[in-house]
Amino acid sequence: MSHTTYNLLWAEAQTVLDEATKIDVEQQSAKPTKDRDYARRIVGTLYLQYIRAVNMLDQCYDQIAQPQKRMLIRKLLDASIGRMLELKHELVNIDLSEYSYFDDVMVERQILPQEAEIRVPTYFRREREKEIKERRQTIDRIMRELGFYEDDATGIIMTEMKATRLIQTHERARQGRLRAQFMKEIRSLKDKIKAEPKEEELEEGARKAALKIQKIWRGYITRRKIRKRVVEEMLLIGMLPGAYTSVAERTRAEEVKEDRRRLQEVRQAEYESALVTIRDDIKKHRGPAMMEEMGDEVRAWFMGYKGQTGKFPDLPTEEAGGSALIFSRQGQAESERSKSTAPSSKESKRGGKGKKSVKEKEEVKKRPEDEEDLGFKMSGSAFLADLMVAGADYEEKWKNLDESKNPAQNYYDDMIRKDKTAEVEAELRKIVDEQLRAELEALQAALDRDRARKGKKAKKAAKKKGRRGGKKGKKKKEKDLTPDRTTESLFEELVTNGIIKKYPEVSITSFVGERSYANHELRVKGHDPPPSLGDIRQVILEYCIMPLGSPQVHKNSPIVRSVLIAGPQGSGKRLLINAICTETGATLFDLSPANIVGKYPGKSGLVMLLHLVSKVSRLLQPSVIYIDTAEKTFMKKVPKTDKTDPKRLKKDLAKLIKGIGPEDQVIVIGTTRLPWECDQKLLQQAYHKMILIPRPDYASLSLLWTEQLFQYAGLSRQFNTSSLARLADGYTVGSILAAIKDVLTCKRVLQLRMHQLTHAEIINVLCKREPVYKEEEEEFLTWFTKTPIGRRKQKALEMEAEKIKELESAQP
Template sequence: KNQNILLLSYSTYNQFWKEANSTINDLLVQEIPAEPLKPEKDRLTVFQKLATLYIKYVQIFRKLESSYDQVVHPQKRRILRQVLDGTMGRLLEVKDEMVNLEFSEFHYFDDILSDLKLTPNDIEIPIPKYFLHERKKVLQEREQVLGKILAKMGPTVKDSDREAKKMSLEEAIRLVQIHERARQGRLRAKFMREIRLEEEREKLAAQRGAPTLDPDVAATRIQKIWKGFIQRKVTRREREEEMVFIGMGNFQYFFTYVGRGVQGQPQVDRRITQEENEVEYQQALVTIKEKIRQVEGPDIKETMQDQIRQWFIECRDATGKFPDYPDEEDGGSSLLFKEKTPEEATELKEKEEEKGKKKGKKGKKSGKKSGKKKKGKNSKLISSPSQEEEPGWKMQESKFLPAVSEAHNNYESVWRNRDEAANFQQKHDGVLIKEDKRVEVESEIRIQVDELMREELNNLKMALDRDKGKKGKKGKKSGKKKGKKSGKKGKKGKKDKDLTADRTIESLYEEMVQQGVLVKCPQVSKYAPPTHARAHRHTQTDTD
């Protein structure tokens, strides 16, 4: 039964998250339009718009806060925290807009609540529970430090200066008498009320006469009615539990009646499970990253080196020289294989076009340039009226909507349609950890590869310069030889050092035999046929 309760709670809070994201999707379409909106001039319309946004963000906040408090999946909690913080920030921004518009911190949403069929309790903003639960240790440490400081300081001056209010003996006796008389009066009133009720009961009994019903029969009737009531209640509860178990019942009934006996305990158990899952998640981050580095690291390193070497060759074939390696501050080799966004591509095209225009303008006369400048000024003057902003109200740019949009997109791409039927305990997802840690390992390996490839590129450049220098010297020498009728031969290059100068041929030969380089071959007659041919010949003569 406890497992069923946990399963239902997980699905319930996941449903809250899903509903909140669907509402966020509608609000993002409204708040981030494709085209900029025109300024609004009607103040009442602006307030209605802001109030509607405020109420919807409050509803989103309430659902996300309850989901974040009870969801135990560590990776889901991170996305929930991001969207929850963004929603709280956006809620404060909308509230600030309303205050600036109405010049008041108190607003009335009666008409909007009636249109949305909500009550004032639905827009109450609860204090997020993680403010206390996630900062419990910090708050306890603060209290301990404060207690130590107060203990060292001792009683303050104000406390020592306080004196008890002095009272005379007569005033004290009078105060005690007042309270004692009041106590006796209450007891007397209670006693008189009991006497009066007893007299009324006696009068009613005298009017009715002696009871005619047997006490055993009366007790049996009472037991019958009570047992029937209890059994119907138990049967109704069991029926609801069965319907909920097969997915056809009302979850709200289940939590209000079945979970009433353990109210508050499932929430505490889930918070304990959150801590356990978080510890396992942190351990998995380390182990999975180390495993990726050991298993996939060498292949990643080799692939990067091959790609960079290919880039060296392509640049040398295109320009005739090796390129300059990007600096580590600029990103190193990651800039070479980074996919450019459409905006970056358009910027590059514009820069190239500007360079071409500048080259074309250099050959023109100064008179034409001045004429163009005048035309440019006139065009600016003509276009200035259209650029003036229209009067009215505009929503200020939000600092929290990008975070909300990012978390929403993450939910839509990863968690919305993810199958978690096998993850009953809501542990971490190893596949997602691998995807994230693979990127980290690649960035770490790329730094090492960049250092190696910089050295390799420097060696290639030095070798290329050396080859060019040798070719230049040979060309000069050949020209001098052709001009002279009788020229001396140029100096020969230095010979490599002989490593076997102090060794005899016999010792070298002996060493090669010992190492198995030289092997004695079997002696075979020059004209002797193969063994299988001779065997065939002998068998043929025997048959003849």
């Protein structure tokens, strides 16, 4: 894709943002509404629009090479992510559920389900790739020194060529053994060995044999062509999944992307160099003239002020803005004067409205605490102003810019000069103000001598007031138990004790599952359907990955300090933890009861452990604090067989979570498969969000079987995965993946072309594993209805049922 293509994509994203911000601003000033369906449609529309903008802006930021464009796109991208997360929390309050469905809005806006799913921004990891790699290498080095890895320092130095030949030799031998075994099995399948025919029979049947061979061969060739044509047609219309064997096009596309990313680095380096060069040039050649102009301007104001009042004014302090504050005040005064010249009739109308609003406010204050009766009102946003400012910047600078003369996407010199001129002017103004303060002091002293007055006391009193005000903002700092330790030593200690762990790198897309396509209609009919695996993936993105990946977003968006992921064994809880860490490049701290047993013993040791985790997690943010079997921390009665002291963090876990602030890219994530076996009140105090992973539905199972099986080249594209999805109902994703791994061994994969896979092979292995029984599923659902969001939902459903009964009873 070319530079023009990404410019057009940016323009499309900006159009979506302009539409969304326009609706957003209108809703900020709109009156509260009691119609929840209307509120859901408005907020849902904005939510989907911001998701579309985020996905498009991410592509632009990843591939556009011009550095000044990328700076503005980054602001738009962060602000869009933050606003999207704010709207997500609004939707939770409207739907009383962590999951929202917008089928009606998507049909109305013609938005595809794929467009409504968030993609993880590439800059979360790409801009920290070197840091993440070095951190993983450090963990490997420490683990190797501790003896957890095999010692590969044999003292033998092997060249790359020798190593390649050794690998080739062993690989060819392995393939030869497999091929020999394969051919042996084929020969054993032959039931008969045809006896050699006699010469007389050969002569008589030579012509018939030739005709027969010709007939069979032509039929085979024709059938193969027809099958190929049918498969190509089905692939074209999307009725069959595509083959995963050819990766040449994907490789080429990735190479093009990497080339553009390398160009980004070159253009960024040129831009940063130009910032310094142009700034120095402006300061050298235009600096003296600028200082003289500013000095003359302020001196003129001094003399004018003295002519009107008979005394010299006080120059504002540097903290207040210096002499720049004087002219900004003059601008404000002029704007106020222009407003005051409006017709008196309009003033009276405005005054009437103002009085009415005061009365309305007084009435609201007099009302009892019935805020819920007012209905839904869109709350304020910390990102909307940034979106509007960045949008105006785009309209002013980039929308109509002709870039035909800049095909190489170099930086624009005039834009840098404009920004640096303002920066140099602000810097020189401070110097000018210091000189003017000295002049003003001398003039004032001369004026005081003439009038025999002294004005030093007032100045001293003003200074004292400033000093007193500066002492009020001080806060007590937390006591640092390791003030003399470096971050590297603390990191090494936690790795040595197994608190910081290395995790396998997996993408969030590895958590395979379809989005719900029928839940919207079920909710309209009054039902409360469970989410699908695709909905779980979306919520994990919104609560864990998107806020954790960007410090700007995390600081201003609604904070989620802790999340509890509950689900049966094999449902993918640990996969989600690894995916969160991978997508954000986070450091993983394992505070599971089984992992901290025997480490940092005693009360003082526990205090030190929590201090180290709290301190290092902030130094190496983003960080994920992981707690497996989270229910054990709050168990009412510990079994005698459990020797792990699971209640060790019972009192301190809530304090650790509460100490996470908006500026800390840290999140606590717990996993459990028995959430009902503990004190629910303490569990809910510790974990602010609770996510239940249900058993996979038919759509998710069908997608899972399709993606997992069709990655093997020898498998027929017409293999029926729908029947497997029906037969596997009730089994978790982990059980299905394990069954596929057991069946499709290396030997079986080599036999796929000659001996196609059957459903019985997989089902026979799958049946040996435990499914999720109905009793266990009901226990999970019962527990979830007792969570805070579950109780709110049940209460709302009961109130709606009561209203329906009242309406029915009121009818004659």
